[in-house]
Amino acid sequence: MVVPSPMIRTKKTKAVGIPTIDLSMERSELREQVVKACEEYGFFKVVNHGVPREVISRIGEEGVQFFAKPTSEKCKAGPATPFGYGCRNIGPNGDMGNLEYLLLHTNPVFISERCKTITNDPTKFSCAVNDYMEAAKELVCEILELVAEGLWVPNKFSLSNLIRDTQGDSLFRINHYPPVSQKGNKNRNIFKDDSKECDNNSNKIGFGEHSDPQILTILWSNNVSGLQISTHDGLWIPVPPDSNEFFVMVGDVLEVLTNGRFRSVRHRAVTNTMNTRMSMMYFAAPPLNWWIAPLPKMVTAQNPSVYKPFTWAQYKQAAYSLRLGDSRLDLFKVQHQQHQDSHQEHHSP
Numbered sequence: 001m002v003v004p005s006p007m008i009r010t011k012k013t014k015a016v017g018i019p020t021i022d023l024s025m026e027r028s029e030l031r032e033q034v035v036k037a038c039e040e041y042g043f044f045k046v047v048n049h050g051v052p053r054e055v056i057s058r059i060g061e062e063g064v065q066f067f068a069k070p071t072s073e074k075c076k077a078g079p080a081t082p083f084g085y086g087c088r089n090i091g092p093n094g095d096m097g098n099l100e101y102l103l104l105h106t107n108p109v110f111i112s113e114r115c116k117t118i119t120n121d122p123t124k125f126s127c128a129v130n131d132y133m134e135a136a137k138e139l140v141c142e143i144l145e146l147v148a149e150g151l152w153v154p155n156k157f158s159l160s161n162l163i164r165d166t167q168g169d170s171l172f173r174i175n176h177y178p179p180v181s182q183k184g185n186k187n188r189n190i191f192k193d194d195s196k197e198c199d200n201n202s203n204k205i206g207f208g209e210h211s212d213p214q215i216l217t218i219l220w221s222n223n224v225s226g227l228q229i230s231t232h233d234g235l236w237i238p239v240p241p242d243s244n245e246f247f248v249m250v251g252d253v254l255e256v257l258t259n260g261r262f263r264s265v266r267h268r269a270v271t272n273t274m275n276t277r278m279s280m281m282y283f284a285a286p287p288l289n290w291w292i293a294p295l296p297k298m299v300t301a302q303n304p305s306v307y308k309p310f311t312w313a314q315y316k317q318a319a320y321s322l323r324l325g326d327s328r329l330d331l332f333k334v335q336h337q338q339h340q341d342s343h344q345e346h347h348s349p
């Protein structure tokens with residue numbers, strides 16, 4: 001059984017617990033819990049994750065130091081097109097957010113080049129990022145192997161192999177959300193624990209509603225609230241922050257690989273009235289030219305493929321041509337394709 005964290009009551013009065021999964025538990029129970037959480041929420045918290053605290057704090061400190069710089073300095077790492085420093089505008093299609101961020105590719109060669117515009121100590125910065133990337137990648141692979149086992153996929157590495165390749169297209173992002181209220185500006189301690197202040201949010205959007213396009217996202221944040229996830233019935237659940245642990249989100253590509261058995265989680269970040277929130281995301285993705293299609297195990301005569309095959313590059317291109325909150329998976333649904341074909345036939349001269 002998935003162990004829920006203490007109940008929290010949302011504004012729409014539904015009490016919901018965020019699934020919390022202890023990675024040190026016995027494996028057969030563990031894989032069942034992982035599959036159940038991915039099916040029910042597309043989201044869970046992991047404890048006993050094995051990532052050394054020192055690896056998290058080194059990259060966290062780099063983030064704090066970068067965002068404390070004057071704007072003119074930070075802009076040297078921008079604009080984010082899509083990589084680099086971005087402020088308020090998210091992506092190229094008019095989406096705005098109340099945040100600033102650094103978006104990086106996880107390729108070590110890219111990082112060593114790019115970090116020269118980010119810091120005066122590029123070696124220290126790139127070591128901190130690379131160590132964190134390695135740890136996050138291991139965690140993703142461990143979770144994907146549990147998923148494959150839990151779904152009884154014959155090769156337990158068929159999902160994690162998508163991430164392990166050195167040509168992988170995984171990304172790393174640090175988001176920095178200033179507090180919104182005037183009085184809060186006096187107290188900008190980013191390590192202050194306000195996990196019990198979920199209701200004090202002004203509901204100002206920091207990062208708008210969306211799902212992540214990739215396979216899986218590993219999210220860390222300081223102890224400042226803001227993240228919310230949407231349940232299947234459309235309610236928003238605030239996620240109590242926990243800087244000792246990680247949160248895991250199912251992305252669009254994992255929804256496709258499981259033929260819709262898992263659903264990518266819609267989520268957003270609202271700004272906090274009192275404190276600065278900082279979050280770090282590892283978005284796990286395959287190489288650009290790799291094909292994505294439902295795993296054969298997930299397709300049967302009763303449960304035919306919902307999605308047509310596509311490369312990760314094709315999906316990414318679609319994502320970047322749309323707005324943040326758009327449902328890009330609809331474009332790749334088999335029914336959608338058939339519908340379009342018949343529509344075109346109907347209208348062809």
Ligand SMILES: C=C1C[C@]23C[C@@]1(O)CC[C@H]2[C@@]12CC[C@H](O)[C@@](C)(C(=O)O1)[C@H]2[C@@H]3C(=O)O
Pocket residue numbers: 082090091092093095103171173210211212213214283319320321322323324
């Ligand atoms: C508006 C956009 C920003 C985004 C690319 C997109 O066109 C739609 C998806 C967005 C998203 C959400 C999750 C990640 O933060 C991100 C890096 C990603 O892969 O997809 C962002 C993109 C971005 O900010 O560049």
Ligand SMILES: O=C(O)CCC(=O)C(=O)O
Pocket residue numbers: 173175207212221226227267268269279281
């Ligand atoms: O900052 C957060 O807590 C969430 C950010 C997010 O969802 C993203 O960057 O894709």
Ligand SMILES: [Fe+2]
Pocket residue numbers: 210211212267
């Ligand atoms: Fe996201």
